[in-house]
Amino acid sequence: MSDKHSFEKSFREVRTMMRMIVLLFLAISGVLLFVLFDPDLSSFQSARPASVVNVQDSLDQGLVDADYDAIENGIHLRTGFVEAEGLMTVVNNCTNCHSAKLVTQNRMTREGWEATIRWMQETQKLWDLGNNEAIILDYLAANYAPEDTGRRANLADIEWYVLEESSD
Template sequence: MDKHEEFRKSVRQIRRLFVLLFTVFGLISGGVLYLMMDPDLSIFKKTSSDPTFVVIPEEDEDRIENGIHVRTGLKDAEGLMVVVYNCTNCHSAKLVTQNRMNKERWAATIDWMQETQNLWDLGSNEEVIINYLVTNYPPREKGRRERLINIAWYDLEQ
């Protein structure tokens, strides 16, 4: 590399440094000017004089309404929070409730998740989770429709 190329490279590096410094200086001075104009940061506080500024109230994520855990839609019963903390970390509660299984199937499903999906060891929580699910979301006797019987089948002509 000759001296001209080295000089151009140095100029490019200095130019990048000035752009970076100018950007940082601009951001800092803009923040300082903003704080000078609004030192108590009132823009972030709800005031009755500003009807366009809406504060969304903090919601208790573990609130129960009408026997239902609001965030997940799960039934409020013994073991609910163990299920919420262990099952809804990885997937929706809807996935849990739509897979209505008996005790043995839930145990096998948990084993499968531990072997293939990196589910942690649940320890004594496994029994609590299975009991909650079997009690509150037991297998259904019927599927979506009755089994078709006494049907007169026919061949379609093409």
């Protein structure tokens, strides 16, 4: 029994080590190949600088724990969820498989959110939420409830401009 365990343990260690080596080699060959194809690293210079800055920002967020769940103007920056009671329970249960955007762009009653949870549990491998279910439903029903908007909302966010004659 213990022999088998220690064999499995060392097997796992060897496997982990192999994976590390493979990853390291991939990284090195990736860099080498990149330099081979693009010796002066020009693709780093011509790309949009704004997105390079964004990459750095998100890396920083991941490294500094304090900023990871930062909230600004009542919004949880990492997910876009509204800051309210139950926020972290929602973040921890509702963003593993899909983006928070799938939640925040929807509006449902408590019954609607509950039906959605049941559907995810029956068909999409969502786990039993236990005591967290009430916390999540309360949060969603309070912060992502439908508004009675009427038949057609007025056009919004119009950017007015002077129309020049089109070429087509």
